[in-house]
Amino acid sequence: MAEQLGELTRTHTCGALRPADVGANVVLLGWVHRVRDLGGLLFVDIRDREGITQVVFDKDDETLMAKGKRLRSEYVVGVEGRVRRRSAETVNPKLETGEVEALVRRLTILNEAKTPPFPVADETPVSEDVRLKYRYLDLRRPRLQNNIILRHRVSAAIRKYFDANGFLEIETPILTKSTPEGARDYLVPSRVHPGEFFALPQSPQLFKQILMIAGMDRYVQICKCFRDEDLRADRQPEFTQVDVEMSFARPETIYGVIEPLMRDIFAVVGRAIETPFPRMSYADAIAKYGSDKPDLRPGMEIQDLRELFRESSFRVFRDIVANAGTVRGFVIPKASHYSRSEVDGIVDMAKQQLGATGLVWARRMDDGAVTSSVMKAMGEDAVRQMLDATSTGPGSLIFIAAGEPDSTSKLLGQLRLILAKKDGLLRPDDYLFTWVVDFPLLEWDAEEKRYASMHHPFTAPHDADLDKMGIDPGHARAKAYDLVLNGSEIGGGSIRIHDASLQSRIFSLLNISEEEAKLRFGFFLEALEYGTPPHGGIALGLDRIVAILSNESSIREVIAFPKTATATDLMSDAPSPVDAKQLRELHIQLREQKS
RNA sequence: GGGGUGGUAGUUCAGUUGGUUAGAACGCCGGCCUGUCACGCCGGAGGCCGCGGGUUCGAGUCCCGUCCACCCCGCCA
Numbered sequence: 166m167a168e169q170l171g172e173l174t175r176t177h178t179c180g181a182l183r184p185a186d187v188g189a190n191v192v193l194l195g196w197v198h199r200v201r202d203l204g205g206l207l208f209v210d211i212r213d214r215e216g217i218t219q220v221v222f223d224k225d226d227e228t229l230m231a232k233g234k235r236l237r238s239e240y241v242v243g244v245e246g247r248v249r250r251r252s253a254e255t256v257n258p259k260l261e262t263g264e265v266e267a268l269v270r271r272l273t274i275l276n277e278a279k280t281p282p283f284p285v286a287d288e289t290p291v292s293e294d295v296r297l298k299y300r301y302l303d304l305r306r307p308r309l310q311n312n313i314i315l316r317h318r319v320s321a322a323i324r325k326y327f328d329a330n331g332f333l334e335i336e337t338p339i340l341t342k343s344t345p346e347g348a349r350d351y352l353v354p355s356r357v358h359p360g361e362f363f364a365l366p367q368s369p370q371l372f373k374q375i376l377m378i379a380g381m382d383r384y385v386q387i388c389k390c391f392r393d394e395d396l397r398a399d400r401q402p403e404f405t406q407v408d409v410e411m412s413f414a415r416p417e418t419i420y421g422v423i424e425p426l427m428r429d430i431f432a433v434v435g436r437a438i439e440t441p442f443p444r445m446s447y448a449d450a451i452a453k454y455g456s457d458k459p460d461l462r463p464g465m466e467i468q469d470l471r472e473l474f475r476e477s478s479f480r481v482f483r484d485i486v487a488n489a490g491t492v493r494g495f496v497i498p499k500a501s502h503y504s505r506s507e508v509d510g511i512v513d514m515a516k517q518q519l520g521a522t523g524l525v526w527a528r529r530m531d532d533g534a535v536t537s538s539v540m541k542a543m544g545e546d547a548v549r550q551m552l553d554a555t556s557t558g559p560g561s562l563i564f565i566a567a568g569e570p571d572s573t574s575k576l577l578g579q580l581r582l583i584l585a586k587k588d589g590l591l592r593p594d595d596y597l598f599t600w601v602v603d604f605p606l607l608e609w610d611a612e613e614k615r616y617a618s619m620h621h622p623f624t625a626p627h628d629a630d631l632d633k634m635g636i637d638p639g640h641a642r643a644k645a646y647d648l649v650l651n652g653s654e655i656g657g658g659s660i661r662i663h664d665a666s667l668q669s670r671i672f673s674l675l676n677i678s679e680e681e682a683k684l685r686f687g688f689f690l691e692a693l694e695y696g697t698p699p700h701g702g703i704a705l706g707l708d709r710i711v712a713i714l715s716n717e718s719s720i721r722e723v724i725a726f727p728k729t730a731t732a733t734d735l736m737s738d739a740p741s742p743v744d745a746k747q748l749r750e751l752h753i754q755l756r757e758q759k760s
Numbered sequence: 761g762g763g764g765u766g767g768u769a770g771u772u773c774a775g776u777u778g779g780u781u782a783g784a785a786c787g788c789c790g791g792c793c794u795g796u797c798a799c800g801c802c803g804g805a806g807g808c809c810g811c812g813g814g815u816u817c818g819a820g821u822c823c824c825g826u827c828c829a830c831c832c833c834g835c836c837a
Contacts, residue, residue, distance in 0.1 A: 204793035
C-alpha cells in the first residue's frame with residue numbers, strides 16, 4: 166500500500182552527499198536500485214537522475230528493519246536519515262557518494278513496483294522490442310538517461326549560440342499545406358472542411374522563407390518534421406531539425422554561422438574540432454568516395470584508372486573504357502592480414518550483396534611478389550605496372566571495378582566502407598567534417614520522365630549556370646550544400662531563389678504547370694513579389710548529431726519515444742483504429758482491405 | 761515492394777544426425793546471514809520452444825505460410 170508524500174521534502178539528490186555532509190539529517194527521494202540483505206544489516210541503494218546513494222538499516226530498530234525488508238527493485242521511497250562516513254575499508258570508489266552513507270531513521274514507501282521485465286539496475290542487453298514496450302523503464306537506465314541529458318545540453322547550447330548571434334526562435338505551424346514533390350506527407354483530415362486535409366510539415370521550408378520576406382532577418386527553430394517514408398537506423402517518421410534561415414546570405418555566410426555552432430555543440434562533450442571545414446564538390450565526392458556523404462576517416466580514396474587500361478591488353482577493361490565506361494579502384498594500404506581465400510570471399514560477398522559484376526583485385530605481398538584475380542588475363546608485367554601507378558606498395562591490396570561511372574563509384578564506395586569497418590578504420594573518436602557543395606540542381610526522374618529538384622524547388626542555381634538552364638538544365642549546379650560528418654549527412658541547405666520569375670522558370674523545368682504551381686505554392690509565389698531579400702539557410706539533423714556524440718548507431722537511442730521500423734509505437738500501440746464517430750465527423754469512410 | 765539476421769523461462773542465451781522428463785546464468789519466491797556494494801550460502805517455483813499448417817512412429821530441431829523486432833536496397837525534394 167503506497168504512502169503519501171506528506172511533508173516529505175527532498176534535501177539532497179542521490180548524487181549529492183559527500184563527506185562534508187556527515188552528521189546532517191537528510192531526505193532522499195528515489196527508486197530502490199538494489200537491495201543487499203545481510204540479515205541483521207540491510208543495505209539499499211537509492212537512485213535518482215543524479216546518482217546513487219547507499220542507505221543502511223540496522224536491526225536496532227526492529228520495526229524499521231522489517232519495513233526495509235519489504236523493499237524490492239524499483240519501489241519508490243523517501244528515506245530520512247543521518248549521513249555518516251564509511252570506514253576506510255567500506256568506501257565504494259565506484260560511487261560518487263561512496264565515501265558516505267545514510268543511516269535510515271524513517272522510511273516512506275511512496276510506491277511499490279511490479280518486478281520489472283528486465284533489470285533496470287544494470288546494463289545487460291535487452292531485445293529492442295521489450296525495451297520499446299517498457300520505454301519508461303529503459304529510460305531509467307544509464308544509457309538512455311545519459312543520452313537524453315546530452316540531447317538537452319546540446320539543444321541548450323544551440324539555443325544559447327543562436328540567441329547570442331541575433332537569431333529569433335519562431336514557431337511555425339504543424340497543421341500546414343500539402344505540397345507535391347519530396348517525401349510522402351502525413352495528412353490530417355479537416356473536420357470543418359469535408360474532403361480537405363492538412364499536412365504535417367516535412368520541414369518548415371516555405372514558412373521560414375516567408376519569415377525572411379517578413380523582415381525577421383535571422384530565424385532558428387528546433388522543430389519536429391514529419392515524413393511518411395520507410396525507416397532506417399538514422400530515419401524516423403518524426404524527427405527533429407535545427408532549422409535556420411538568414412537574409413542576405415551567401416553560402417559562406419551559412420558556413421560561417423554553422424561551423425562555430427558545431428564547435429559549441431562538440432564542446433558539450435569536451436571535444437575540440439577544427440574549423441573551417443573542408444569543402445568538396447558533389448562530383449568529387451561521388452568520384453573519390455562513391456557517395457554524396459563521404460566518410461573521410463579511412464582515407465582509401467577511389468582512383469580513376471581509365472588511362473591505365475585505355476591501351477591495355479586486358480580486353481574487358483579496355484573495351485569498357487572505349488565505350489565511355491570507367492575503371493576505378495581503391496587501395497587498402499595495410500592488407501597483409503588478408504588471406505587469399507578472404508579476398509576471394511570479399512569478391513563473392515560484393516557480387517551477392519552489392520551486385521558487383523566485374524570486381525577484380527590485385528595485391529603486392531610483403532615480399533614484393535604480385536598476385537591478382539586476373540593475373541593470367543592481364544599478365545604479370547601489366548599487373549605490376551598497375552600496382553606501381555596506383556601506389557599499391559608492399560602489403561597493400563587494390564580492388565578495381567569497371568562499368569557505368571556512377572554505379573561503379575557507388576559500388577566501390579560501399580565496398581570501401583564495409584572493408585574500412587571490418588579493419589576498424591572507422592574510429593568513433595575521429596570527427597571528420599566536410600561540406601559537400603555544388604550539387605546538381607536537378608536530377609532526371611526516369612520513371613516520371615521529367616526533371617526533379619535534387620534539393621528542393623526553391624534552391625537557387627549557381628550564378629554561372631543560369632544560362633545553362635535553357636539548354637542543358639541537367640548540368641546546372643545549385644547553391645546547395647550538405648554538412649557531412651563521418652559518413653552521415655547531418656545537415657543540408659541552400660541559397661534560395663528570391664526572384665519570382667526565376668522561381669516560375671524552375672517550376673516549368675520541373676514540369677509543374679502554372680495552374681499547379683499557383684494552386685500549391687500560390688501564396689508563396691505572391692509573397693516573393695513583395696520585396697524578398699536574398700536569403701538562404703540550412704537544416705541540421707539534431708537526432709543524428711546527438712547519436713554521433715553519444716556513439717549510438719541508431720537515432721532511436723537518442724529519442725525518448727521512438728518508433729519501430731514499421732512506424733509503430735510499441736508502448737502506446739499507435740497507430741490504432743478509431744471510433745466510427747470520429748471517422749464520420751472527419752468525413753472519412755474506410756475501404757475494405759484488399760486481400 | 762525486395763534481400764538478410766533473429767524469435768526457446770521474466771531477461772540473456774545453450775539445445776547434437778529429428779528420439780526419453782527442454783537446460784544454464786541472472787531475476788523472482790522462501791530460508792540463513794552485522795559491513796555489503798553484481799553480497800554470499802541453501803532450497804523452490806517458473807516454458808503455447810512467436811503463431812498456423814505440413815512431413816514423420818516421433819518436430820524446439822525438417823518443409824510451407826504468417827506475425828514481430830532489427831539491418832540493408834528501393835523510397836527519403
